[in-house]
Amino acid sequence: MTTASPSFEAPLVSVLEAVSLRRHFAEGSVVLAQGAEITHVPIVVSGTLKVSLTEVGGRELLLYYVQPGEGCAMTFTCCLKTQHSDIVAEAETDVELLLVPVGYMSEWIQQFPSWKAFVMDTIHLRFKELLKALELIAFQRLDERLIHFLKHKQSVASSTVINLSHEQIAHEMGTSREVISRLLKRLEHDGKLLLYRHQIKLLSTM
């Protein structure tokens, strides 16, 4: 994973530690609900944060994951004035977060070159990921999206075994269960994985 490594200068580190909150969220808990006011910018210390877009009908579309050492790009972009979130951030695993009050953002960008670089790097990284996601959706490459999804789950779980139902996968990808079942079946026939109930085993041929 490409990580915007926060190698901040000493003064920034001390200010950062002074003003930010260190909070823990259990797996599955909602860190930022849609419509919530953004008061802090999260930086992931450990674990993974899942950021997705939700539809009124209850469907969702996964946008990107935030790994340790990364900040949430979406919150950086709307930190100059206090705004409401268009997206949902959930704890994919148990996560340790550093919450920085949004008020410091513009000041730090001018004051600390390393902070500016960090913010730019994470925005750039996410922008590229979103372009890729947009491309796959626009050209209806659901099969590729599914493979991306599975590979990510593999790296998060650091295991080739994924414990999810087809229904759960379909929901996260904003599609229907039957479509996922069929795609998975085809991947199984291609010898890329093995299917079990509530469990998928990825093979090295992925």
Next chain:
DNA sequence: ACATTAAGTGATT
């Protein structure tokens, strides 16, 4: 053994 839930499949739009 029975009920419930996950997964597989064909037909239709």
Next chain:
DNA sequence: AATCACTTAATGT
């Protein structure tokens, strides 16, 4: 690719 209707298989009580 989505939805529906239906079947089959696995799992819980």
